[in-house]
Each structure stands twice: as structure tokens, then as C-alpha cells.
Amino acid sequence: MAPLADEMAYKLDAVEATSLGPDEIDPTFRSSCIDLVSATLGGKILACSDQWFAEAANLLTPTAPIAQPGKMVFTGAWYDGWETRRHNPEPFDWVVMRLGVASGVVRGVEVDTAFFTGNYGPAISVEGCFSGDDDEVVSWRGGRGRWQTILDARPCGPSRRFGWKLAHDDNGRAYTHVRLNMYPDGGIARFRLFGRAVPVFPDDAEAVLDLAAAQNGAVAVSCSDQHYGTKDNLLLPGRGKDMGDGWETARSRGRDHVDWAIVRLGAAGRVQSFVVDTAHYRGNFPQKVAIHALAWQRLDAEPAAADEAWREVVAPTKMGPDQEHQLPCADPDALVTHVKLTMIPDGGVKRLRAYGKRMA
Structure with a gap:
């Protein structure tokens, strides 16, 4: 990972994480975690750097990606995922999202590049923050803001599920928002953020x-x-x-x-x-x-x-x-x-x- 990290102008903290193969992701997370950013749970895209070819909202779709070979739309070939323009002048494209729960502790990450073969994002990273103000988080755009590293830059490949299990959960640090960074541009079909919800219970112990x-x-x-x-x-x-x-x-x-x-x-x-x-x-x-x-x-x-x-x-x-x-x-x-x-x-x-x- 050192050569890849050295190429990034935007430096991230090193994170200890275990790479998971496509067949290891579900058994690792599905019995102990939820997808904190799933659209069905209320996860929402707040902003992105670009979504020319395919909308960032597709990242949070709970169902598996699909392909429709030969289908063309105004912007080009149709893809079930998030795809940005070529030749990004910035170090990475980004998408900011709010979790579908009040806040959550992250245990792992999945990025699925299904059907993106010559246009996949070559690498990704994930950052998180805790904030009660969506506008504040969006205002940081691709800058440093108050983002904290969840997963440092990791390589991806064509048309495959990639998973990472975090070695530590930052002593239970909870996040309300995350930013997925894609280096330098390209496409990702799905993004999953596995973890546990940190609910805000009412003070009244008698509340049902x-x-x-x-x-x-x-x-x-x-x-x-x-x-x-x-x-x-x-x-x-x-x-x-x-x-x-x-x-x-x-x-x-x-x-x-x-x-x-x-x-x-x-x-x-x-x-x-x-x-x-x-x-x-x-x-x-x-x-x-x-x-x-x-x-x-x-x-x-x-x-x-x-x-x-x-x-x-x-x-x-x-x-x-x-x-x-x-x-x-x-x-x-x-x-x-x-x-x-x-x-x-x-x-x-x-x-x-x-x-x-x-x-x-």
C-alpha cells in the first residue's frame, strides 16, 4: 500500500484492515452488522464532485447491481452505479452521504465495481465525521474539513466485490456522515458501510x-x-x-x-x-x-x-x-x-x- 499512498496528494492516516474476498464479505458482516448507509434504512447522498455518467444515489441501492448491455442514454452507456467524467484534474472524486441511523460505529467497508470493466475506480478511501449539520459537512467538499480516516487508500479492480474488515473501531467512535473518495475518477456500483447503530434513546425509561x-x-x-x-x-x-x-x-x-x-x-x-x-x-x-x-x-x-x-x-x-x-x-x-x-x-x-x- 505504500506506493499507492505516496501517490495521493491528500494524505490519510494509516489504518489496519484485512482485505476480504467476494465470498468472505457476507459471512464476515451479515450476522453482526447492518449496512449503515443503505437507502432503505434512510442513508442519503448529500453531495458529490461529479456524477456525469451515473448518479451517486445508486451506490446505496440495497439490491445487487444489474447490467443492460447496449443500453444508451444521453450521457453514454447506462450503468447501475456511480460514474464520473474522465480526466479528473483533482486527486479524487468524492461523494458525501449521511448515515441512515442517528450515528454508527464502523466495522467494515465494501466497494462493488460490478460491470465496471474499463471504467472502474482504481482506488478508494473512506472518511467519517460526527456532525449535526449537513450543510457544514457538504461545505467541506473535497477538502480536509473535520474528516477522520476510516479506511485509507485501497486499490480496486474491475467488476468485483472488494471488502475490508477494520482491525479496530476507534474505541467505539461514532460517525454521522461519511465521504467515499475514488482515485482519480471512474465508476463504482455499490458502497456498503458495515457496523452497528448507536441509537439516541429517550431519557424517559418508560418510553415504549x-x-x-x-x-x-x-x-x-x-x-x-x-x-x-x-x-x-x-x-x-x-x-x-x-x-x-x-x-x-x-x-x-x-x-x-x-x-x-x-x-x-x-x-x-x-x-x-x-x-x-x-x-x-x-x-x-x-x-x-x-x-x-x-x-x-x-x-x-x-x-x-x-x-x-x-x-x-x-x-x-x-x-x-x-x-x-x-x-x-x-x-x-x-x-x-x-x-x-x-x-x-x-x-x-x-x-x-x-x-x-x-x-x-
Whole structure:
């Protein structure tokens, strides 16, 4: 990395990080982190140096990039990503974005150059800051401002996912905004910023919150299957736009089959009620769902689906299409850290809510 760093006129702090191959990225981050800048979570592009060929907003699209060979638009060939003009006179192009959570601690970075073959960005870096003022952050543009290095300059190549796991998280330093720098210009299809949300909880300990919301720090840690839609979608805000942004499993054929997803709540608390939303699932909603809960003490592992500590807090309950199902918790006084949603036998659920009071 030294030769690449020496070429950069804009100096960054050296950061210790492990490079990850395309097949290592999801197993490394998806059970312990969320994508802090995902558009579905509320991540937003605030400004960029250039987006002549393709808009920077595409970077935050949650779905995988696509290609449409031969499709031409006014600016040239169509690309599903962010692409800037050639011959950038500055050291790098940049895009500033606000996280989709109040703030977040970063664990890793992914840059995907899918379908950018002769026009990919040869190198990237990532910086972050903590600010309550979008205008202030945008005013720094490509300058130093108060940016702090998250990931120093790293080489990229054509049409591939590149990942980096940070060795340290700056002692839990939280960021509200990040800037992705691309040296010197070119194209990137997707940008992911893996980490954990740092929610701003109300001072009132009696306030009822959705403890299963990603924005409140919840993470979907494991599931039995996610053939059509990922478990992480269960924790997103809103009710989504179609069947593609929920959790949906493959059709089952065996008797007594069930599918399950385990969620680590954003804070330990006492859950009063749940909502299971089957929005947009009209012919493929589960026949029934059940919910189990436990208070998990271990820090070195997450609970398994078959752990004996799970206790049923919602008995198997019939589901219907395209609606929010209000489900009271059978034990609202119990302390809960994790919940397990079970679909009987399979199907799709858009969102899971767990309303309760966090432990003071």
C-alpha cells in the first residue's frame, strides 16, 4: 500500500484492515452488522464532485447491481452505479452521504465495481465525521474539513466485490456522515458501510420503543433460509415497496417444516407486544407464526435456534395476506435480549416489530 499512498496528494492516516474476498464479505458482516448507509434504512447522498455518467444515489441501492448491455442514454452507456467524467484534474472524486441511523460505529467497508470493466475506480478511501449539520459537512467538499480516516487508500479492480474488515473501531467512535473518495475518477456500483447503530434513546425509561428496529441497534443474527429476501429486511423502517424487501424463504416440501429468524434487540428490555407485517405477501404469507424470546448472557456467541432457553411468548397464530398482525407478548415482564420469529411452515414476512421498554 505504500506506493499507492505516496501517490495521493491528500494524505490519510494509516489504518489496519484485512482485505476480504467476494465470498468472505457476507459471512464476515451479515450476522453482526447492518449496512449503515443503505437507502432503505434512510442513508442519503448529500453531495458529490461529479456524477456525469451515473448518479451517486445508486451506490446505496440495497439490491445487487444489474447490467443492460447496449443500453444508451444521453450521457453514454447506462450503468447501475456511480460514474464520473474522465480526466479528473483533482486527486479524487468524492461523494458525501449521511448515515441512515442517528450515528454508527464502523466495522467494515465494501466497494462493488460490478460491470465496471474499463471504467472502474482504481482506488478508494473512506472518511467519517460526527456532525449535526449537513450543510457544514457538504461545505467541506473535497477538502480536509473535520474528516477522520476510516479506511485509507485501497486499490480496486474491475467488476468485483472488494471488502475490508477494520482491525479496530476507534474505541467505539461514532460517525454521522461519511465521504467515499475514488482515485482519480471512474465508476463504482455499490458502497456498503458495515457496523452497528448507536441509537439516541429517550431519557424517559418508560418510553415504549421498537426494540427490533435496525435504527435502534437491532441486528438479525441468523436464519434458517433467505432464498428470496434477506432476514435483515425484517428490521427496516416503513412497510417497503414490494415483495422484494422483506424476508422470504423457499417453498418447503417436508412435513413439520418451519423457518426461523433470530434477532438481537437493540437494547435489553421488556417486550409488551409484537407486530408481524405481511405487506405485499398475498399468496405466499406463512400459515402461522410463533415468537420465542430469551435473555442471553454470552458475549462470544449468539443463541442457536434450538437453544433450550427459548420460551414461547406468542403461540402459533394464523396469518393473513398483506396486513399488520398485532400480537401481545405472553410474558411482558420478562427481560429479553433476543427474539426468534418462526414461520409455519414457510413464506414471507415484511417486518417484525417488538414494542417494549428498554432496561434502564
